[in-house]
Amino acid sequence: MAALQAVGLTRLIGEGDGVTLVRDISLNFTAGEFVCITGPSGSGKSSLLYLLGLLDQPTAGDVLVDGRSTQRLSRDALADLRLAKLGFVFQFHFLLPEFSAFDNVVLPIRRLGRLRGRAADRRAEALLDRLGLAASMHKRPGQMSGGQRQRVAIARALANDPPVVLADEPTGNLDTHNATEVFRLFQEIAAEGRLVVAVTHDLDLAREASRRVHLVDGALAPVPGVALD
Amino acid sequence: MPLALSIALAHLIGRRRQTVVSVFGVGLGVAFFIGLSSLMLGFQRDFIARIIDTSPHVLIRDEYRTPRIQPAVMQWPDQPVVVHGLKPRDEVRGIRTAREILAALADLPDVVAAPVLAGPVFLRYGSADRSATLTGISPVVERRVTTLERDLLSGSLDSLSTTANGIILGELLAQRLGVGVGGTITATSAAGVVMRMTVVAVFRSGITTLDASNAYALTKRVQVLLNRPEVINLIRLRLADAEQARSVAAVLERRFAYKAESWEETNSNVLTVFVIQRAIIFSTVGAILIVACFGIFNVISTVIHEKARDIAILKSMGFRESDVRHIFLIEGLMLGMIGVAIGWGLGFLLVELLGSIRFNNEGFIRAQGFVLFRSWIHYGIGGAVAMVASILAAWLPARKAARVNPVDIVRGAA
Numbered sequence: 001m002a003a004l005q006a007v008g009l010t011r012l013i014g015e016g017d018g019v020t021l022v023r024d025i026s027l028n029f030t031a032g033e034f035v036c037i038t039g040p041s042g043s044g045k046s047s048l049l050y051l052l053g054l055l056d057q058p059t060a061g062d063v064l065v066d067g068r069s070t071q072r073l074s075r076d077a078l079a080d081l082r083l084a085k086l087g088f089v090f091q092f093h094f095l096l097p098e099f100s101a102f103d104n105v106v107l108p109i110r111r112l113g114r115l116r117g118r119a120a121d122r123r124a125e126a127l128l129d130r131l132g133l134a135a136s137m138h139k140r141p142g143q144m145s146g147g148q149r150q151r152v153a154i155a156r157a158l159a160n161d162p163p164v165v166l167a168d169e170p171t172g173n174l175d176t177h178n179a180t181e182v183f184r185l186f187q188e189i190a191a192e193g194r195l196v197v198a199v200t201h202d203l204d205l206a207r208e209a210s211r212r213v214h215l216v217d218g219a220l221a222p223v224p225g226v227a228l229d
Numbered sequence: 230m231p232l233a234l235s236i237a238l239a240h241l242i243g244r245r246r247q248t249v250v251s252v253f254g255v256g257l258g259v260a261f262f263i264g265l266s267s268l269m270l271g272f273q274r275d276f277i278a279r280i281i282d283t284s285p286h287v288l289i290r291d292e293y294r295t296p297r298i299q300p301a302v303m304q305w306p307d308q309p310v311v312v313h314g315l316k317p318r319d320e321v322r323g324i325r326t327a328r329e330i331l332a333a334l335a336d337l338p339d340v341v342a343a344p345v346l347a348g349p350v351f352l353r354y355g356s357a358d359r360s361a362t363l364t365g366i367s368p369v370v371e372r373r374v375t376t377l378e379r380d381l382l383s384g385s386l387d388s389l390s391t392t393a394n395g396i397i398l399g400e401l402l403a404q405r406l407g408v409g410v411g412g413t414i415t416a417t418s419a420a421g422v423v424m425r426m427t428v429v430a431v432f433r434s435g436i437t438t439l440d441a442s443n444a445y446a447l448t449k450r451v452q453v454l455l456n457r458p459e460v461i462n463l464i465r466l467r468l469a470d471a472e473q474a475r476s477v478a479a480v481l482e483r484r485f486a487y488k489a490e491s492w493e494e495t496n497s498n499v500l501t502v503f504v505i506q507r508a509i510i511f512s513t514v515g516a517i518l519i520v521a522c523f524g525i526f527n528v529i530s531t532v533i534h535e536k537a538r539d540i541a542i543l544k545s546m547g548f549r550e551s552d553v554r555h556i557f558l559i560e561g562l563m564l565g566m567i568g569v570a571i572g573w574g575l576g577f578l579l580v581e582l583l584g585s586i587r588f589n590n591e592g593f594i595r596a597q598g599f600v601l602f603r604s605w606i607h608y609g610i611g612g613a614v615a616m617v618a619s620i621l622a623a624w625l626p627a628r629k630a631a632r633v634n635p636v637d638i639v640r641g642a643a
């Protein structure tokens with residue numbers, strides 16, 4: 001069964017002949033895959049990712065999580081799905097600036113409430129430790145480097161052990177070394193049996209993925225490099 | 230610590246100066262409410278207590294409230310009869326049925342009645358002269374109906390009976406005439422009678438108008454002076470329960486036809502002023518509180534504006550709209566609670582400060598300082614109003630925050 005499924009996803013903005021962000025996209029993603037979405041700027045990569053991540057609602061079509069439709073879910077139900085099943089990483093780390101790395105990671109764990117008290121703390125510590133942040137655990141985002149912050153954001157995305165991790169240009173603000181590091185992490189995460197979907201501009205990094213999806217003008221297109229082979 | 234609370238705290242600590250300002254705004258509002266309420270109500274309650282204490286609770290006058298029903302109207306009760314030029318009958322000779330009324334009143338429990346004759350006189354001592362209301366009383370009954378005896382500064386009530394033509398003056402009246410106990414003054418009435426009277430006592434009720442214009446003598450002397458022998462024009466009643474004055478007055482008026490007014494009616498002008506006073510004070514303080522709550526609205530709106538990105542990220546992480554709303558409602562709640570706590574402290578200090586001020590006041594009443602009404606109810610009301618206003622002030626921006634669409638913010642930041 002597909003971990004995540006897009007069925008005829010279309011997203012229009014505005015009345016009448018408004019802008020089409022995404023047009024009739026159907027895709028199946030299975031657990032353990034590391035999928036890269038590529039495409040020119042403005043091709044609708046982010047828009048597709050927001051739809052897959054249930055942050056935005058499609059004008060037509062459906063997103064299936066674990067085979068279940070999300071079309072008719074309330075905003076609260078969608079939020080609950082995001083909390084338990086989806087992890088997000090953005091181009092900007094988007095950490096809460098007043099809280100330490102540890103607090104940022106423990107926040108979604110506490111909100112979900114599956115782990116409580118010390119167990120929640122241990123989970124956050126283990127994640128940060130795994131991402132090489134044991135020493136920076138109690139630093140605030142402002143006291144950390146860009147690479148460290150992005151790793152904290154990845155730890156937060158993994159906080160509730162979600163089956164799906166979505167990333168929108170997670171390396172856009174990182175140097176080559178840190179970017180490679182992040183992609184290596186994504187490969188690892190996917191190898192654990194999760195689905196990782198990452199949007200990227202960097203074709204070198206995209207090659208690391210197990211599959212590539214190419215968008216042009218909001219619609220699926222053949223992956224350029226592959227088509228030439 | 231609950232998640233929402235820790236996030237809310239972080240936000241407020243992040244905007245320390247604004248937080249402090251808004252909290253003090255609320256605090257001052259609450260403090261003023263407490264201070265002004267206890268000042269105003271202290272004064273009003275003291276005044277009313279003095280009135281209830283010193284003056285009769287019900288007065289039966291030798292007047293009618295409405296013209297008597299005319300024979301023409303009685304003759305054709307269902308016809309549109311109009312009688313022009315009617316006036317309430319002015320009974321110059323006082324209450325004619327006084328004897329019956331007094332007899333009837335004597336049978337009522339919890340009521341003490343004192344018939345008096347009161348009228349305007351002109352008092353002269355040397356070259357000083359004053360007009361005054363002279364009331365003819367009987368010392369025996371008077372001590373059961375008013376607190377005149379207790380209010381005497383010098384002399385005694387009984388000396389009215391033992392001194393020929395004795396008179397008791399209000400303290401201010403005596404001062405203005407420049408006369409003391411033992412002095413002899415001349416009293417002149419509108420009837421033209423002149424009487425030399427000896428001041429036997431001076432009283433101080435604390436109510437300025439009474440002390441400046443009232444004098445007492447034996448009923449017989451006053452009847453002679455006013456040239457109205459055997460006449461009384463007022464029956465003063467003291468009730469065991471002053472709260473009953475209104476209903477007792479209504480019953481008596483229906484029964485005896487003469488106008489019977491309760492102490493509330495007699496003092497209605499002052500009591501109306503009190504109502505206006507309360508309205509002014511409460512709306513002033515209400516305005517202060519509202520302004521204070523704009524402070525809260527401002528802090529929370531600013532935080533929400535600044536933290537739009539954090540809100541978006543919380544929502545994308547899976548926080549519900551209600552979670553987000555709670556964060557900002559908690560912020561309002563915290564600002565309100567800290568503000569109220571500060572307000573209670575400042576309010577207490579303010580009341581104590583007002584209580585320690587000493588001065589001589591000659592307004593409605595004479596006092597050596599503010600009479601304060603200290604009540605936890607002021608703390609309760611002030612606190613409750615501030616809390617409700619704080620929550621309202623937080624509610625509007627919180628609702629807006631909960632509706633933030635994370636996609637808009639995430640896109641905008643990219």
Ligand SMILES: Nc1ncnc2c1ncn2[C@@H]1O[C@H](COP(=O)(O)OP(=O)(O)OP(=O)(O)O)[C@@H](O)[C@H]1O
Pocket residue numbers: 013019020021039040041042043044045046047048640
């Ligand atoms: N709210 C909006 N109103 C109008 N047009 C929009 C809106 N949001 C996005 N667009 C347009 O939709 C198209 C797709 O945007 P999207 O952000 O998905 O592209 P993208 O592939 O992620 O681009 P980039 O690589 O630059 O991030 C773009 O042309 C963008 O200008």
Ligand SMILES: [Mg+2]
Pocket residue numbers: 045046047643
């Ligand atoms: Mg994009």
